[in-house]
Amino acid sequence: MGFLARIGAGFRRTGSFFGEVMSELKKVRWPNRKELTTYTVVVLVTVVIMAVFFWLIDLGISRLIDLILR
Incomplete structure (x- = not known):
């Protein structure tokens, strides 16, 4: 070839x-407009919840490290 x-x-x-x-x-x-709006709200709420969760975990670990290093 x-x-x-x-x-x-x-x-x-x-x-x-x-x-x-x-x-x-x-x-x-x-998806229609209503489904799309619902899915978008679910995603945004999930992202906010996960961000707060990881922020709290990060805050706790950093405080624990501060206590250990003092």
Whole structure:
């Protein structure tokens, strides 16, 4: 197989790949506005809870290290 033939085969595979991607995207069930809002709120609340949790853990560990080093 020559160099140009391999390049052409690569372009055909790329085109086939994007065609399959578009086919799969048509099968996706996209969330409606209410679901999207609910999911966004859940993610934001979870992130805030985890941030506070790790902040408290970090604060506790740093205080413990301060006590040990004194």
